[in-house]
Amino acid sequence: GIPLKLHAMHIPNSLAAFLLFFRSAGALSSGAETAQPLRIGVVGGGASGMFSGACAAEALGGTGATVTVLESSPGLLRKVLISGGGRCNVLHDTTKPLSDILGGYPRGERELRGTYEKRFGPDDARRWFETRGVALKTEADGRMFPVTDDSATIADCIRRAAESAGAGVRTGARVAAVAATEDGDGHLGPPFAVRLGGGD
Numbered sequence: 368g369i370p371l372k373l374h375a376m377h378i379p380n381s382l383a384a385f386l387l388f389f390r391s392a393g394a395l396s397s398g399a400e401t402a403q404p405l406r407i408g409v410v411g412g413g414a415s416g417m418f419s420g421a422c423a424a425e426a427l428g429g430t431g432a433t434v435t436v437l438e439s440s441p442g443l444l445r446k447v448l449i450s451g452g453g454r455c456n457v458l459h460d461t462t463k464p465l466s467d468i469l470g471g472y473p474r475g476e477r478e479l480r481g482t483y484e485k486r487f488g489p490d491d492a493r494r495w496f497e498t499r500g501v502a503l504k505t506e507a508d509g510r511m512f513p514v515t516d517d518s519a520t521i522a523d524c525i526r527r528a529a530e531s532a533g534a535g536v537r538t539g540a541r542v543a544a545v546a547a548t549e550d551g552d553g554h555l556g557p558p559f560a561v562r563l564g565g566g567d
Contacts, residue, residue, distance in 0.1 A: 404431035412438025424532035434534040439541035444522040455518030460509040461489040
């Protein structure tokens with residue numbers, strides 16, 4: 368088992384994810400001078416997981432924290448590669464009002480509104496890709512694609528962002544369980560233990 372401290376985070380993406388924050392020695396200290404560096408695990412190597420790993424590693428660069436994406440399958444970003452008929456409709460027309468964009472997500476409009484309004488909106492997402500060299504185009508129906516018409520352009524961008532920020536990746540690492548641990552007073556809570564499918 369791996370000792371963890373679990374936090375829910377707002378991820379700057381419409382594909383929200385949870386990050387698992389854990390300390391290597393299992394000892395959580397209230398004193399900054401004695402605290403172990405954070406080890407951060409991101410469960411899933413799809414679009415949200417890889418994007419989250421990239422953002423976490425970038426935000427915590429220089430702090431001694433490590434970020435690892437745990438993916439159960441052999442490959443990464445597989446759904447990105449097949450989305451949009453292999454072209455990846457990565458965004459919707461960012462010039463439209465936010466209410467129009469959210470209307471395209473009937474099963475998640477309420478959950479997305481807070482993130483889009485306060486954290487990371489469509490314009491932020493567009494700039495994120497463009498500053499990393501991905502040119503985007505908007506088609507007549509409002510869908511936005513890379514000008515290459517190749518979903519690998521998007522997948523490669525996200526993968527490079529994670530790598531350049533220093534995020535590690537473990538494929539074939541299926542998270543089988545996350546269990547709370549008991550402190551000296553008999554209370555359950557962080558750190559948590561993560562058990563992988565192979566018993567790690």
